[in-house]
Amino acid sequence: MQLIRYSLFIISILFQCSGYAQSARVREDFDNNWTFHLGEVAHAKDLDFEDAAWRKLNVPHDWSIELPFDSTSPTNNGGGALRGGLGWYRKTFTVPATDKGRIIYIDFDGVYRNSEVFINGHSLGMRPNGYISFRYELSQFLNYGGRNVIAVKVDNSQQPNSRWYSGSGIYRNVWLVKTGTTHIENWGSYVTTPSVSTSSAKVTVTTSLTGTGEYCDVTTTIVNAAGAPVGTQTQKGLHIGSLQTLPQTFSIAAPVLWSLENPYLYKAVTKVMSKGKVTDEYTTTFGIRSYKFDGDKGFFLNGKQVKIVGVCNHHDLGCLGTAVNTRALERQLQILKGMGVNGIRTSHNPPAPELLDLCDKMGFIVMDEAFDMWKRSKTQFDYSKDFDEWYKQDLKDQVLRDRNHPSVFIWSVGNEIPEQHAKEGDTSGVAYLREMQRIIRGLDDRPTVTANNHIDNNNQLLKSGINELIGYNYHHESWTPDAVQQTWGHKPFIVTESVSAIQTRGHYDMPSDSMRMWPQRWDQPVKNANTDLTCSAYENCYTPWGATHMATLKTFLKYESIGGMFVWTGFDYIGEPTPYPWPARSSYFGIVDLAGFPKDVYYLYQSLFTTKDVLHVFPHWNWKPGQLVDMWAYYNHADEVELFVNGKSQGIKKKAGDDLHVMWRVPFEAGKVEAVSRKNGKVVATQVIITAGEPAKIILQADRNAIKGDGKDLSFVTVKVVDKEGNLVPDAANKIQFKITGPGFIAGVDNGCQTSLESFKGSEHAAFNGLCLAVVQSNGKPGIIKLQAQSAGLAAAAIDIMGK
Numbered sequence: 001m002q003l004i005r006y007s008l009f010i011i012s013i014l015f016q017c018s019g020y021a022q023s024a025r026v027r028e029d030f031d032n033n034w035t036f037h038l039g040e041v042a043h044a045k046d047l048d049f050e051d052a053a054w055r056k057l058n059v060p061h062d063w064s065i066e067l068p069f070d071s072t073s074p075t076n077n078g079g080g081a082l083r084g085g086l087g088w089y090r091k092t093f094t095v096p097a098t099d100k101g102r103i104i105y106i107d108f109d110g111v112y113r114n115s116e117v118f119i120n121g122h123s124l125g126m127r128p129n130g131y132i133s134f135r136y137e138l139s140q141f142l143n144y145g146g147r148n149v150i151a152v153k154v155d156n157s158q159q160p161n162s163r164w165y166s167g168s169g170i171y172r173n174v175w176l177v178k179t180g181t182t183h184i185e186n187w188g189s190y191v192t193t194p195s196v197s198t199s200s201a202k203v204t205v206t207t208s209l210t211g212t213g214e215y216c217d218v219t220t221t222i223v224n225a226a227g228a229p230v231g232t233q234t235q236k237g238l239h240i241g242s243l244q245t246l247p248q249t250f251s252i253a254a255p256v257l258w259s260l261e262n263p264y265l266y267k268a269v270t271k272v273m274s275k276g277k278v279t280d281e282y283t284t285t286f287g288i289r290s291y292k293f294d295g296d297k298g299f300f301l302n303g304k305q306v307k308i309v310g311v312c313n314h315h316d317l318g319c320l321g322t323a324v325n326t327r328a329l330e331r332q333l334q335i336l337k338g339m340g341v342n343g344i345r346t347s348h349n350p351p352a353p354e355l356l357d358l359c360d361k362m363g364f365i366v367m368d369e370a371f372d373m374w375k376r377s378k379t380q381f382d383y384s385k386d387f388d389e390w391y392k393q394d395l396k397d398q399v400l401r402d403r404n405h406p407s408v409f410i411w412s413v414g415n416e417i418p419e420q421h422a423k424e425g426d427t428s429g430v431a432y433l434r435e436m437q438r439i440i441r442g443l444d445d446r447p448t449v450t451a452n453n454h455i456d457n458n459n460q461l462l463k464s465g466i467n468e469l470i471g472y473n474y475h476h477e478s479w480t481p482d483a484v485q486q487t488w489g490h491k492p493f494i495v496t497e498s499v500s501a502i503q504t505r506g507h508y509d510m511p512s513d514s515m516r517m518w519p520q521r522w523d524q525p526v527k528n529a530n531t532d533l534t535c536s537a538y539e540n541c542y543t544p545w546g547a548t549h550m551a552t553l554k555t556f557l558k559y560e561s562i563g564g565m566f567v568w569t570g571f572d573y574i575g576e577p578t579p580y581p582w583p584a585r586s587s588y589f590g591i592v593d594l595a596g597f598p599k600d601v602y603y604l605y606q607s608l609f610t611t612k613d614v615l616h617v618f619p620h621w622n623w624k625p626g627q628l629v630d631m632w633a634y635y636n637h638a639d640e641v642e643l644f645v646n647g648k649s650q651g652i653k654k655k656a657g658d659d660l661h662v663m664w665r666v667p668f669e670a671g672k673v674e675a676v677s678r679k680n681g682k683v684v685a686t687q688v689i690i691t692a693g694e695p696a697k698i699i700l701q702a703d704r705n706a707i708k709g710d711g712k713d714l715s716f717v718t719v720k721v722v723d724k725e726g727n728l729v730p731d732a733a734n735k736i737q738f739k740i741t742g743p744g745f746i747a748g749v750d751n752g753c754q755t756s757l758e759s760f761k762g763s764e765h766a767a768f769n770g771l772c773l774a775v776v777q778s779n780g781k782p783g784i785i786k787l788q789a790q791s792a793g794l795a796a797a798a799i800d801i802m803g804k
């Protein structure tokens with residue numbers, strides 16, 4: 001009797017616990033333990049398909065980055081000369097019997113492209129768009145207490161379908177979400193701040209709930225960054241039918257406003273209670289800020305005029321390919337912040353959610369872009385084919401997913417859309433734009449824009465007046481308020497894209513070589529006199545539609561009416577090596593190279609847009625005796641710079657008018673160049689460059705010597721080839737071999753050279769202009785990771801990275 005009573009007690013405890021456990025939301029990282037096969041396989045969707053021989057891997061995964069560069073790839077070098085193809089992923093998992101009755105979803109942050117997802121052999125759906133996040137419900141197909149298989153077919157075989165490197169596969173994170181029957185919808189909360197001041201803010205949290213008719217209490221608590229509740233609202237006894245929307249309003253006293261300097265974040269935690277139990281809990285991160293775009297005075301954040309100094313970036317992460325990694329994104333943003341960038345354009349597609357989370361936390365202004373084309377194509381097999389069927393859903397999902405991010409300020413519905421011009425009387429562009437604007441207005445009130453490269457008054461998208469913002473790509477001569485307003489009326493104006501200058505880090509044409517621009521003929525790409533397929537770091541190579549950084553910046557700084565601009569591009573990216581042919585396979589447009597090493601022009605921006613004392617003199621000091629060398633300097637906070645060669649003054653230079661740099665033309669003589677900047681006679685900064693001798697040794701410098709042992713975290717190790725005195729050898733191209741021991745692996749290697757055909761995934765790589773990069777990734781265990789680097793004829797080096 002005693003035993004029976006005891007057993008009943010235990011059972012009732014278990015029941016209550018499982019009842020509780022069953023009810024609250026679980027969001028599991030579903031990235032590990034997938035199998036992968038490149039190529040079509042019959043029956044791979046089936047539960048009992050035998051995949052033991054398939055490769056085991058964790059996602060995010062980009063299979064294209066693992067393939068060799070290939071001049072015959074149908075992606076061509078615009079797509080990075082890396083092949084697409086068709087691949088299958090499978091993941092076997094169990095779901096406990098106690099989950100029966102819960103609602104279970106699988107969320108994909110992004111799969112490139114044409115994915116079809118199967119659960120236990122049932123097709124859940126297809127999604128052509130490679131950049132959109134999507135969800136399927138699994139509940140009714142699962143074997144509870146048994147084995148289940150998710151299979152994903154990814155078809156990126158039709159090529160070309162992109163103007164840049166897209167990557168292939170499940171290249172973003174995957175999540176398994178479990179909730180109670182009554183729960184909050186996917187992206188089912190919307191936080192707005194209808195009134196904002198430093199003394200108080202009104203915050204509205206609108207929650208979309210779904211269920212099967214239970215009565216629920218819904219409580220939302222606003223929590224500040226320190227974790228303290230600052231407001232709570234409860235609605236009791238709500239009858240949740242198939243879908244219900246609940247607005248809850250809060251008044252927050254003395255809110256800390258989200259700003260670029262202090263990106264302060266609040267959380268709205270919403271709990272759904274049914275019969276005394278929590279059936280779902282959902283947290284939304286948000287910021288409290290006000291903003292305005294103004295036709296005369298540009299952009300205001302919290303009442304303060306701010307110029308958006310933005311860059312466009314594509315989604316690849318250099319040698320990691322497109323497989324998303326939070327640390328790699330964070331490093332990119334840190335490097336950009338270091339040069340004074342405060343804006344990101346997610347060209348030309350919805351980004352990984354982690355990018356927006358980071359922009360929220362780090363203080364960036366994001367232009368969140370939807371499409372690179374609508375119905376009229378740019379490449380043969382691109383999204384234009386899916387556009388009519390999918391654009392409404394894709395756009396809606398993008399806005400629903402991203403609208404709570406305080407970093408997002410602008411929706412761009414298209415880049416250089418061919419429908420800008422009505423073709424043969426086809427005015428569908430305006431109809432599409434109107435429909436997109438209608439979709440967005442139904443969900444959010446941020447302004448919309450299209451990035452227009454045609455700015456004449458035949459542009460039917462601009463003429464329609466539908467967007468709140470006027471956006472120009474390039475055409476800096478037409479950015480004056482008069483020119484913009486005469487054509488388009490009194491509307492706020494931003495430069496959605498600018499510059500497109502081409503440079504290779506550490507490569508310098510001398511003045512005689514370099515006084516040239518892009519050739520006007522497509523079939524005669526620029527050839528560099530010194531080294532084919534590299535381009536000067538001096539400011540003189542740019543596309544016919546673009547302009548130099550300097551010319552662009554001068555115009556940008558001159559007009560208060562320009563709210564912001566997004567330079568093409570922050571980082572070099574894989575693909576689009578315009579204007580160069582194979583073997584060029586990555587772009588030259590970045591201010592920072594593909595490996596993350598800044599090009600010289602980085603310091604021009606730093607001198608203008610940061611508070612740091614900047615003096616950057618270039619190029620290096622290794623030339624032929626007597627050769628005339630143009631020495632340039634970018635500087636700030638000083639009124640003059642003096643240059644010395646081997647102690648001899650070459651004169652004092654001062655920027656005049658709107659100059660952004662100074663220059664000396666000096667004959668080379670081996671030894672030491674020294675630059676000194678001064679303000680009122682007082683030294684502000686100095687820089688010394690010494691003629692380097694022969695390569696003698698390797699130096700390793702990790703951006704972080706301790707990383708999380710979580711299988712995802714990264715340390716970016718810069719490899720420098722230096723002479724025996726430790727001076728960087730500016731043309732060193734030594735082949736470096738890496739060896740790694742301990743709980744880590746080499747996730748990628750690169751040197752930033754656009755024409756290198758060495759694999760990003762190897763364990764060796766040549767240096768380029770003295771530098772190379774090895775990216776070390778934790779394998780999920782703690783311990784010391786040792787990276788060794790050696791090269792014939794050089795003293796080797798090693799570095800320890802602590803995985804914690």
Ligand code: GAL
Pocket residue numbers: 163415416453473497500543545546568576578
């Ligand atoms: C722009 C385009 C970008 C990129 C750039 C290269 O016109 O919007 O995607 O192709 O040119 O200069």
